[in-house]
Amino acid sequence: GAGVSQSPSNKVTEKGKDVELRCDPISGHTALYWYRQSLGQGLEFLIYFQGNSAPDKSGLPSDRFSAERTGGSVSTLTIQRTQQEDSAVYLCASSSDRVQPQHFGDGTRLSIL
Amino acid sequence: GQQLNQSPQSMFIQEGEDVSMNCTSSSIFNTWLWYKQEPGEGPVLLIALYKAGELTSNGRLTAQFGITRKDSFLNISASIPSDVGIYFCAGQLRSSNTGKLIFGQGTTLQVKP
Numbered sequence: 001g002a003g004v005s006q007s008p009s010n011k012v013t014e015k016g017k018d019v020e021l022r023c024d025p026i027s028g029h030t031a032l033y034w035y036r037q038s039l040g041q042g043l044e045f046l047i048y049f050q051g052n053s054a055p056d057k058s059g060l061p062s063d064r065f066s067a068e069r070t071g072g073s074v075s076t077l078t079i080q081r082t083q084q085e086d087s088a089v090y091l092c093a094s095s096s097d098r099v100q101p102q103h104f105g106d107g108t109r110l111s112i113l
Numbered sequence: 114g115q116q117l118n119q120s121p122q123s124m125f126i127q128e129g130e131d132v133s134m135n136c137t138s139s140s141i142f143n144t145w146l147w148y149k150q151e152p153g154e155g156p157v158l159l160i161a162l163y164k165a166g167e168l169t170s171n172g173r174l175t176a177q178f179g180i181t182r183k184d185s186f187l188n189i190s191a192s193i194p195s196d197v198g199i200y201f202c203a204g205q206l207r208s209s210n211t212g213k214l215i216f217g218q219g220t221t222l223q224v225k226p
Contacts, residue, residue, distance in 0.1 A: 031212055042216035056211045091155050098212030101146055104155035
């Protein structure tokens with residue numbers, strides 16, 4: 001498709017398990033972002049990738065969170081030893097560069113039991 | 114962390130009425146963006162603003178980048194039922210060397226037919 005694609009759309013898991021969330025950015029977009037949206041809240045920045053540069057990880061809330069971007073395209077956000085407070089919608093966005101507007105996927109709704 | 118103060122938090126209006134919402138900050142922004150989010154979906158870009166004082170329209174929507182670079186407003190004229198959703202302002206800080214967005218808390222708009 002033409003937009004940002006995220007999978008899975010919903011994920012329910014038990015506390016303590018690891019989860020992987022995937023993002024396929026818009027083709028040709030070099031900048032990729034992950035955000036987290038808790039219930040009824042605005043979006044909170046997590047991590048930013050731009051081409052082959054070192055990512056900006058300043059928004060990751062703990063060392064249980066990590067992300068990678070392979071081949072400058074697909075990105076995976078991994079949460080280890082999940083906690084209930086990790087329950088949120090995880091949104092991915094991409095743009096043609098860091099100045100251009102970001103376009104969002106529909107997110108992964110993560111629920112930790 | 115950095116914060117955008119978005120108001121009002123919610124609005125319940127009659128179809129045909131005009132709507133105004135705004136965002137303010139103590140920090141200076143290089144870019145202001147307005148997004149709309151509907152249930153189960155990611156934010157969709159409405160308007161992007163890049164220069165202080167810039168006034169931009171997109172159909173019935175009009176947004177402005179404040180002269181001080183610390184605020185922005187969004188107006189919706191002649192509201193219709195499909196305008197229902199959550200509207201977010203977002204900005205890129207002048208001090209940022211990445212494209213990460215700072216988001217407001219959102220304005221929930223309900224339109225009564």
